Amino acid sequence: MNYNYPNIRILMVGVGGIGCEILKIVSKFTFQEFHIIDMDTIEVSNLNRQFLFRLEHRGQSKSLVAAETMKNMAPQLKIIAHFAAINSPGYTMDFFRQFDAVIMALDNAETRSYVNKVCQALGIFIVDAGSMGFKGQANAYYQGTVCYDCYPIATTQKQYPACTIRSQPSNCTHCVIWAKYLFTQLFSGEVGILEVEGFDKSQPNSVFNKFFKGEEMPNSIDIVEHELIKKYHFAERKETLEELQGMWFYAYDELNHLGQLQYDKDDDLHVLFIYASTALRCRNFKIEQYDYQQIKSISGNIIHAIASTNSIVAALEIQRLLSFIENHDKAKYYQDLNAASYVQTGKKERILTLKAAGPNPLCNSCFHNQIYSKVDFQVVKVVDLVNQLKNYLNSEINIVSLSRIIWDDEDEDDNSAIRDKKLNELFKLDLDNRLVIKSIEEKFLAVFWLQHLAGQAEIQFASTKISDKLLKFKNPLQHKKKERVRTQQEIKELKETEVMPIKNPEKFQTAAQKSTEILIDEEPIEQAEQNKKVELVID
Ligand SMILES: Nc1ncnc2c1ncn2[C@@H]1O[C@H](COP(=O)(O)OP(=O)(O)OP(=O)(O)O)[C@@H](O)[C@H]1O
Numbered sequence: 001m002n003y004n005y006p007n008i009r010i011l012m013v014g015v016g017g018i019g020c021e022i023l024k025i026v027s028k029f030t031f032q033e034f035h036i037i038d039m040d041t042i043e044v045s046n047l048n049r050q051f052l053f054r055l056e057h058r059g060q061s062k063s064l065v066a067a068e069t070m071k072n073m074a075p076q077l078k079i080i081a082h083f084a085a086i087n088s089p090g091y092t093m094d095f096f097r098q099f100d101a102v103i104m105a106l107d108n109a110e111t112r113s114y115v116n117k118v119c120q121a122l123g124i125f126i127v128d129a130g131s132m133g134f135k136g137q138a139n140a141y142y143q144g145t146v147c148y149d150c151y152p153i154a155t156t157q158k159q160y161p162a163c164t165i166r167s168q169p170s171n172c173t174h175c176v177i178w179a180k181y182l183f184t185q186l187f188s189g190e191v192g193i194l195e196v197e198g199f200d201k202s203q204p205n206s207v208f209n210k211f212f213k214g215e216e217m218p219n220s221i222d223i224v225e226h227e228l229i230k231k232y233h234f235a236e237r238k239e240t241l242e243e244l245q246g247m248w249f250y251a252y253d254e255l256n257h258l259g260q261l262q263y264d265k266d267d268d269l270h271v272l273f274i275y276a277s278t279a280l281r282c283r284n285f286k287i288e289q290y291d292y293q294q295i296k297s298i299s300g301n302i303i304h305a306i307a308s309t310n311s312i313v314a315a316l317e318i319q320r321l322l323s324f325i326e327n328h329d330k331a332k333y334y335q336d337l338n339a340a341s342y343v344q345t346g347k348k349e350r351i352l353t354l355k356a357a358g359p360n361p362l363c364n365s366c367f368h369n370q371i372y373s374k375v376d377f378q379v380v381k382v383v384d385l386v387n388q389l390k391n392y393l394n395s396e397i398n399i400v401s402l403s404r405i406i407w408d409d410e411d412e413d414d415n416s417a418i419r420d421k422k423l424n425e426l427f428k429l430d431l432d433n434r435l436v437i438k439s440i441e442e443k444f445l446a447v448f449w450l451q452h453l454a455g456q457a458e459i460q461f462a463s464t465k466i467s468d469k470l471l472k473f474k475n476p477l478q479h480k481k482k483e484r485v486r487t488q489q490e491i492k493e494l495k496e497t498e499v500m501p502i503k504n505p506e507k508f509q510t511a512a513q514k515s516t517e518i519l520i521d522e523e524p525i526e527q528a529e530q531n532k533k534v535e536l537v538i539d
């Protein structure tokens, strides 16, 4: 393999299971720069599949260790590591702007959506993959194609009625969910669904009696004499009531001194509390209890990661990245992009690539009119910015930021409260502020990215047109895609295949039911297209 891309700058977000696989694949490649970013540190539980890390790296930064390990494996690959979250201050649009493509190797929807929004605005190509046990998915997004946010994520998590959790549990999972709400109520400072009152948090006995003793339970539990137990070590047998209380009281006391907490499935003390609380509640309601590992898995919504699924979806991401870099036949290329690959390993192995729906016209992440301005937030007033924006867009407007209306042309009273404020009273100085601008009839007009720039008193707007970074790539090896219609046999297989619903299972089903699915074969052609640059228009 000889993949040389001296003009291409890549950002990879997330250096976990999929990220490590990506690095393995690109270890023979050359890029101008390959940035990797992750805010997390290495845990022992990562080692079985994140092969760039060893036991001695425990507690160290994933991105820094990965870059160091790769130095030996791939000295030619210019890796630049960032030990930070991609959505933290400093990683602004100007940081993103330097990249031609972003590889997402993430484990959460929030970050995916954030990266998607920025890349859609800047015309940066994205490949994305996710895995969940034996199932996985890979997608690619670019301006003008369906984007990550176009269709809301279908949640695969089962929902339980609050009354079942509060007072009528009938299986151990209900008790685990209850134990997590108990954790939230006691240690996070948030109001969970339990909303139990009338106990003294500084008195563990009072808390225990409130939650585990009571007429309403089939089996009320009294506090018995017990020794504190600091660690779970009962894998071989069921623990006694004394032992469960020993765990519960130890964990309660420790957690109660730690301040506000969010449940962390990787923290043994948190899990000890959940385990003991679940087991006690199971005894309260005479429910058969799962073992420690099962309870831990349910509490963290853990589906064990499978290295081979990660490796396949990582390969699909790279395949899409290469097809982006090498392909100059744009029309066909877009068609390919509007497709999602579904992977299934394990007993039934399959990789399916299906055409996705087109962009959602109501999605403002990929709304094509994206404008920018950098001004001095300490100098410019809200009213001046709004007036110039109205002029620029030639419309009455309302402005929404993070789902909050901050300006409405029809609401003089509310506007008067902020019109003379400086921008720094409303917006953050060290981040890109993303505002959605609508007409007063609620029609999308633009996505407006507002940044602070000290000393810039004059307001100017810039906007990108659908960019053509694609044509920057000069690789002589190009591909022409040949379409063919699926055979009846293939359609039958598609319908029978179970796929992973990371996103849009409904969409997959409708796509699978369609009989005119298109498969894309690739064959090289030789024809160079002209270089075009990203167009940045400053009015
Ligand atoms: N906002 C973000 N910025 C940078 N990296 C992120 C961000 N959100 C998540 N990540 C990283 O993405 C990676 C995802 O990897 P993976 O799904 O393998 O999760 P993990 O935490 O390593 O493993 P597991 O969750 O299975 O224990 C993690 O290393 C995580 O720190």
Ligand SMILES: [Zn+2]
Binding pocket: 146, 147, 148, 149, 150, 151, 359, 360, 363, 364, 365, 366, 367
């Ligand atoms: Zn969209």
